[in-house]
Amino acid sequence: MINDIEIIKAESSKINAVDFDNLTFGSVFSDHMLVCDYKEGKWRAPKIMPYQPITLDPSAKIFHYGQSVFEGMKAYKDAENNVWLFRPLDNFKRLNISSKRLAIPELPEAYFMEGLKALLDLDKDWIPTNDGSSLYIRPFIFASGQGFHASPADEYKFIICTAPSGSYFAGDVKVLIEETYSRSANGGVGFAKAGGNYAGQFYPTQLAKAKGYHQVIWTDDNTHEYIEEAGAMNIFVRINDTLITAPTSDRILDGITRKSIIELAKSEGIDVQVKKLTVTEVVDAAKNGTLKEMFGAGTAAVVSPISAFGYKGEDYELPKLDSTYASFLKKRITDIQTNKTEDPFGWRFKVD
Amino acid sequence: MINDIEIIKAESSKINAVDFDNLTFGSVFSDHMLVCDYKEGKWRAPKIMPYQPITLDPSAKIFHYGQSVFEGMKAYKDAENNVWLFRPLDNFKRLNISSKRLAIPELPEAYFMEGLKALLDLDKDWIPTNDGSSLYIRPFIFASGQGFHASPADEYKFIICTAPSGSYFAGDVKVLIEETYSRSANGGVGFAKAGGNYAGQFYPTQLAKAKGYHQVIWTDDNTHEYIEEAGAMNIFVRINDTLITAPTSDRILDGITRKSIIELAKSEGIDVQVKKLTVTEVVDAAKNGTLKEMFGAGTAAVVSPISAFGYKGEDYELPKLDSTYASFLKKRITDIQTNKTEDPFGWRFKVD
Numbered sequence: 287m288i289n290d291i292e293i294i295k296a297e298s299s300k301i302n303a304v305d306f307d308n309l310t311f312g313s314v315f316s317d318h319m320l321v322c323d324y325k326e327g328k329w330r331a332p333k334i335m336p337y338q339p340i341t342l343d344p345s346a347k348i349f350h351y352g353q354s355v356f357e358g359m360k361a362y363k364d365a366e367n368n369v370w371l372f373r374p375l376d377n378f379k380r381l382n383i384s385s386k387r388l389a390i391p392e393l394p395e396a397y398f399m400e401g402l403k404a405l406l407d408l409d410k411d412w413i414p415t416n417d418g419s420s421l422y423i424r425p426f427i428f429a430s431g432q433g434f435h436a437s438p439a440d441e442y443k444f445i446i447c448t449a450p451s452g453s454y455f456a457g458d459v460k461v462l463i464e465e466t467y468s469r470s471a472n473g474g475v476g477f478a479k480a481g482g483n484y485a486g487q488f489y490p491t492q493l494a495k496a497k498g499y500h501q502v503i504w505t506d507d508n509t510h511e512y513i514e515e516a517g518a519m520n521i522f523v524r525i526n527d528t529l530i531t532a533p534t535s536d537r538i539l540d541g542i543t544r545k546s547i548i549e550l551a552k553s554e555g556i557d558v559q560v561k562k563l564t565v566t567e568v569v570d571a572a573k574n575g576t577l578k579e580m581f582g583a584g585t586a587a588v589v590s591p592i593s594a595f596g597y598k599g600e601d602y603e604l605p606k607l608d609s610t611y612a613s614f615l616k617k618r619i620t621d622i623q624t625n626k627t628e629d630p631f632g633w634r635f636k637v638d
Numbered sequence: 639m640i641n642d643i644e645i646i647k648a649e650s651s652k653i654n655a656v657d658f659d660n661l662t663f664g665s666v667f668s669d670h671m672l673v674c675d676y677k678e679g680k681w682r683a684p685k686i687m688p689y690q691p692i693t694l695d696p697s698a699k700i701f702h703y704g705q706s707v708f709e710g711m712k713a714y715k716d717a718e719n720n721v722w723l724f725r726p727l728d729n730f731k732r733l734n735i736s737s738k739r740l741a742i743p744e745l746p747e748a749y750f751m752e753g754l755k756a757l758l759d760l761d762k763d764w765i766p767t768n769d770g771s772s773l774y775i776r777p778f779i780f781a782s783g784q785g786f787h788a789s790p791a792d793e794y795k796f797i798i799c800t801a802p803s804g805s806y807f808a809g810d811v812k813v814l815i816e817e818t819y820s821r822s823a824n825g826g827v828g829f830a831k832a833g834g835n836y837a838g839q840f841y842p843t844q845l846a847k848a849k850g851y852h853q854v855i856w857t858d859d860n861t862h863e864y865i866e867e868a869g870a871m872n873i874f875v876r877i878n879d880t881l882i883t884a885p886t887s888d889r890i891l892d893g894i895t896r897k898s899i900i901e902l903a904k905s906e907g908i909d910v911q912v913k914k915l916t917v918t919e920v921v922d923a924a925k926n927g928t929l930k931e932m933f934g935a936g937t938a939a940v941v942s943p944i945s946a947f948g949y950k951g952e953d954y955e956l957p958k959l960d961s962t963y964a965s966f967l968k969k970r971i972t973d974i975q976t977n978k979t980e981d982p983f984g985w986r987f988k989v990d
Contacts, residue, residue: 340694348701482832
């Protein structure tokens with residue numbers, strides 16, 4: 287426990303200006319933010335302050351060398367106004383795993399967890415209660431230290447902002463299996479939630495969008511034969527009644543929704559295989575009718591059904607099933623997240 | 639030509655506080671900076687203003703998705719106080735090549751070139767004249783648009799800052815040929831000067847430093863058998879009297895110093911081979927005595943001789959020759975850059 291979180295409250299709240307019935311994703315921000323500075327070799331105690339602009343020297347290393355990591359989480363409110371998080375310690379641990387790879391100093395657990403709880407307590411009115419909405423939480427760290435020398439910064443900022451948000455994707459998603467561009471290298475930073483991993487995906491995704499797709503499914507950079515992930519989501523494929531997803535690696539993010547889906551599906555008696563998945567296998571299954579479902583899994587979208595995929599100039603439609611693993615698992619996981627059902631896994635985390 | 643560069647001059651200069659005889663690299667900044675905003679689908683006319691902090695919303699995409707590119711250039715002053723740049727149009731073109739891959743809108747040439755000339759004209763007293771010193775120029779673009787959605791920003795800032803600088807490396811460099819980590823993927827962003835490419839190198843470089851090396855030589859992520867580049871420098875190897883460097887690719891930066899060295903060496907009758915270079919070839923040459931030199935080439939360090947390399951736990955010392963390609967080519971290129979000799983290549987660019 288830390289008892290020294292300084293809190294400077296906003297003079298007035300912006301909450302009345304927000305239309306909670308028509309929220310987009312991550313574009314409206316709550317009244318407060320948590321800020322924690324790393325200086326002279328040490329993370330300083332977190333402060334909560336009104337949501338406000340950040341001022342940086344033009345030579346701050348974030349602008350030049352992409353030294354940044356982030357996390358994505360959601361807070362939910364149940365019918366009794368209790369506030370819930372989902373596996374928050376896993377986000378904390380992953381943030382430090384990402385930081386280590388990006389040469390960013392690791393953050394103390396109490397600064398993350400106690401800071402987050404204090405922030406949510408202060409801004410709990412910002413947690414939406416509409417179905418499908420949540421308070422999206424964005425913890426991030428970036429290099430604020432200065433200098434035009436390509437080396438790790440000596441100063442960093444850890445910030446948590448929150449944003450009441452609706453759905454990440456509207457409707458089903460049509461994806462393109464990538465044959466030219468790549469997201470990550472063996473021995474690279476693909477497993478980390480590093481800022482640079484995202485910027486590199488924008489241009490290939492723009493090209494895919496121009497062809498009518500919403501997202502890219504990334505394949506390995508060497509052969510483009512193995513399905514990896516979708517950049518903001520891990521990918522699951524159902525062939526007959528077996529649910530398959532790729533193993534994590536140094537190229538693939540260890541998604542918290544991904545691992546929850548695996549555990550949940552197994553506990554429901556679904557045959558789950560974590561194995562390398564080839565594009566050929568998926569295309570063959572689409573052709574012979576054994577490909578039943580594909581979906582993405584990630585914090586922002588939770589479970590996002592894929593309606594079709596494109597590969598080598600051909601489109602493959604997924605069948606429209608009455609009952610899907612995707613909708614079943616999405617309901618199970620969101621019911622646990624929102625305290626509508628028992629949580630046999632101990633994933634739900636009450637914010638007191 | 640653009641005639642609408644607004645100039646707001648600093649009220650007083652900081653130049654008297656600078657010790658020009660003891661400059662480090664990129665840590666002291668000149669009085670002014672150039673700023674150009676991209677808003678509502680269009681780059682706005684550049685402004686020159688006093689060097690000052692940048693204020694951004696916490697949701698600015700640079701903090702989260704690493705959407706940034708940069709360039710590195712140098713300005714020199716000759717004995718007659720003329721100001722010279724080296725191949726600046728190549729930096730401009732590469733900036734736009736990087737931007738395209740990072741889904742950043744391309745910048746008009748006049749905003750870059752005229753903006754840079756106006757900035758250098760205003761801050762020309764900041765250009766050091768000591769041997770080995772120069773005014774380091776850092777043009778960069780980053781995503782200032784807001785939102786926690788992993789997609790390209792709708793607003794950007796293009797900024798040029800300058801920093802009177804001494805040498806980038808002091809003395810010879812001992813490098814480690816990397817066998818585990820990687821800098822870039824096939825189909826990735828390695829050829830671009832994207833921020834994220836640099837942050838990903840910091841941790842492996844820290845590990846190498848802990849073993850007594852200064853820099854990492856990156857190899858391909860698939861086999862770690864091909865020598866690629868050193869992150870802030872391209873790599874040249876001299877075996878007998880042949881100078882070898884790897885071809886550029888989507889993983890390797892198209893270095894301006896690299897291509898100048900190739901052209902210069904060829905014009906001096908040196909046998910230059912641009913070909914895939916294996917680690918085995920370099921190790922074998924070190925063992926049989928045919929490896930004469932290794933050096934890095936880049937804007938910051940110009941030419942940086944390598945004194946030894948490590949590979950699979952063994953260190954290989956380079957011979958100490960009386961006359962080297964590295965020192966010969968470095969003198970030739972810096973003499974051209976600083977207007978001490980003829981420039982048959984048309985590389986030097988006078989700032990009027």
